Amino acid sequence: MRHLRLETVGAWLLGVMWILPLAWAVWSAIHPPSSTQSFGLFSPVTLRNFATAWSMAPFGRSMVNTVVLVSMVLAAQFVLCTPAAFAFARLKFPGRDILFGVVLIQLMVAPEVLMVENYRTIGKLDLVNSLFGIALPYLGSAFGIFLLRQAFRTVPEELDAAARIEGLSLRQRIWKLYLPLARPTYVAYGLVLVSFHWNNFLWPLVITNSVGVRPITVQLAMFSTTDQGTNWSIITAATLLSTAPLVIAFLLFQRQFVQSFMRARAQ
Amino acid sequence: MTPAWLAGERREALQGWLLVLPALLFLTAFTYWPTLETAWASLHTAAVPGHPSRFAPLFEFKSLARDPVFWQVLRNNFYYALALIPATMALALAMALAVNGRIPGRAVLRLAYFTPTVLPMIAVANIWLFFFTPGYGLVDKLLAPFGFGSWNWLGESSTALFAVIVIAVWKQAGFYMIFYLAALQSLPVELAEAAELEGSSRVNYLRRVVWPLLMPTTLFVFVNAVIDAFRLVDQIVVLTHGGPDNATAILLYYVYQVGFQYFDAHYASALTMVLLALLGLLAWFQFAVLGRRVHYR
Numbered sequence: 264m265r266h267l268r269l270e271t272v273g274a275w276l277l278g279v280m281w282i283l284p285l286a287w288a289v290w291s292a293i294h295p296p297s298s299t300q301s302f303g304l305f306s307p308v309t310l311r312n313f314a315t316a317w318s319m320a321p322f323g324r325s326m327v328n329t330v331v332l333v334s335m336v337l338a339a340q341f342v343l344c345t346p347a348a349f350a351f352a353r354l355k356f357p358g359r360d361i362l363f364g365v366v367l368i369q370l371m372v373a374p375e376v377l378m379v380e381n382y383r384t385i386g387k388l389d390l391v392n393s394l395f396g397i398a399l400p401y402l403g404s405a406f407g408i409f410l411l412r413q414a415f416r417t418v419p420e421e422l423d424a425a426a427r428i429e430g431l432s433l434r435q436r437i438w439k440l441y442l443p444l445a446r447p448t449y450v451a452y453g454l455v456l457v458s459f460h461w462n463n464f465l466w467p468l469v470i471t472n473s474v475g476v477r478p479i480t481v482q483l484a485m486f487s488t489t490d491q492g493t494n495w496s497i498i499t500a501a502t503l504l505s506t507a508p509l510v511i512a513f514l515l516f517q518r519q520f521v522q523s524f525m526r527a528r529a530q
Numbered sequence: 531m532t533p534a535w536l537a538g539e540r541r542e543a544l545q546g547w548l549l550v551l552p553a554l555l556f557l558t559a560f561t562y563w564p565t566l567e568t569a570w571a572s573l574h575t576a577a578v579p580g581h582p583s584r585f586a587p588l589f590e591f592k593s594l595a596r597d598p599v600f601w602q603v604l605r606n607n608f609y610y611a612l613a614l615i616p617a618t619m620a621l622a623l624a625m626a627l628a629v630n631g632r633i634p635g636r637a638v639l640r641l642a643y644f645t646p647t648v649l650p651m652i653a654v655a656n657i658w659l660f661f662f663t664p665g666y667g668l669v670d671k672l673l674a675p676f677g678f679g680s681w682n683w684l685g686e687s688s689t690a691l692f693a694v695i696v697i698a699v700w701k702q703a704g705f706y707m708i709f710y711l712a713a714l715q716s717l718p719v720e721l722a723e724a725a726e727l728e729g730s731s732r733v734n735y736l737r738r739v740v741w742p743l744l745m746p747t748t749l750f751v752f753v754n755a756v757i758d759a760f761r762l763v764d765q766i767v768v769l770t771h772g773g774p775d776n777a778t779a780i781l782l783y784y785v786y787q788v789g790f791q792y793f794d795a796h797y798a799s800a801l802t803m804v805l806l807a808l809l810g811l812l813a814w815f816q817f818a819v820l821g822r823r824v825h826y827r
Contacts (some may be wrong), residue, residue: 343552349545366553366557379795381564467781479650501654513648
């Protein structure tokens with residue numbers, strides 16, 4: 264019994280270390296700038312900081328940019344990875360296994376590693392400083408292909424054979440059999456993808472150079488470093504604002520999120 | 531209708547290639563081709579007016595070897611990995627064991643551990659910037675009773691790397707926890723019951739039974755942690771700019787700096803090649819050494 268109590272204390276100590284920064288961020292954002300450093304329990308609560316932060320930089324615009332960017336990547340990855348994953352899972356064609364090995368290489372090499380060359384490519388396509396330019400390097404995804412292939416392989420072959428006997432075409436088989444059965448994997452993959460691209464920073468930073476196309480992370484970084492000095496209340500308010508949509512979605516769908524991350528990586 | 535020469539196996543082969551092609555095109559354009567281009571560029575000198583680019587396979591790599599900043603960056607990245615990987619993995623395992631057991635407030639704890647994972651590193655960096663503020667930051671305030679004075683954690687070259695590591699650990703541990711948690715939950719309940727019947731202590735049970743069974747997960751998390759040790763630079767970009775005196779510059783940050791602030795694409799290519807070589811080594815380790823233990827069926 265004693266070691267169990269010790270464990271509880273340890274776990275909560277760790278928990279406090281993980282909650283404290285978040286709690287401080289909320290506390291600081293809802294109190295006037297003057298009281299950030301003195302943690303008085305009865306300091307007046309205010310929402311002014313959020314309004315101030317929102318009016319000081321085009322966060323709304325950046326938020327829209329991020330939403331468009333994330334939707335674009337999500338849609339394109341689903342469309343591109345689904346047929347490839349199906350082919351790797353269920354079709355026999357010469358060079359398949361070697362090709363799959365080549366695809367897996369991309370799991371190691373994140374597009375950021377190749378940002379210098381990719382910047383040149385995007386430049387040649389005249390897409391620097393555009394949302395499409397941010398999205399392009401991420402549209403083909405070994406991670407997506409790998410994940411969906413795993414899911415498609417669990418579809419019983421007998422079902423597939425039956426569908427073929429009934430005269431369903433390849434497209435119909437994917438659409439009516441494989442997609443519905445792989446739904447949980449799509450949800451998992453989608454959630455992981457959305458949180459990755461909502462939070463992505465370095466590549467969008469180098470490929471954008473104007474307010475109109477900046478996603479929210481780049482906007483937040485610019486805001487915190489240049490516009491603000493050290494007005495903590497305003498900075499934390501901006502920080503919470505820019506992460507709010509994702510965090511709220513996370514709190515609402517906590518179970519799915521956690522299970523999705525498990526499913527997506529732990530297969 | 532399908533012509534006779536295009537039936538059966540041939541038809542399937544064609545379908546296979548056609549279905550793979552679009553994704554492959556994008557992967558080629560933004561991963562495989564740029565990798566080759568990077569290799570090619572690293573073997574050439576930069577073109578300057580009057581001196582066109584020429585083939586000089588060792589030129590960039592020689593200047594790399596002479597560049598003290600490069601060696602410092604490599605050393606930094608080594609320390610970054612050496613601290614980040616074991617710290618996040620140990621914490622992740624501890625967290626998973628905690629929330630897998632019957633502990634008061636389990637749901638709250640799991641939420642607390644996992645939340646940093648869905649926050650962008652930029653947001654995390656903003657929050658920790660305050661904690662590390664000299665004088666009135668929380669870290670200094672907590673240390674003050676023990677006789678420590680005001681200290682600029684992110685601004686002193688002796689502690690800046692440590693500070694950016696702390697931030698990365700705080701952000702990543704909950705992410706890896708998920709994989710350990712998934713593995714723990716898939717362990718048969720009978721194992722724990724059998725251990726209890728045999729009267730073996732909890733420590734013994736964890737060490738002799740759970741730890742070996744978690745080995746595939748540990749290897750999987752390890753490979754991901756190594757990749758992260760080369761990839762997590764956002765907090766460095768916004769908080770320290772690699773400084774002070776390059777104390778927090780790791781390899782990917784240096785690539786960014788050389789490529790996009792010094793605009794030396796060829797030197798950046800040589801640096802990228804070093805990064806790719808290290809990742810290649812990891813890939814080799816994963817596929818050859820670990821073999822099928824990390825399952826890629």
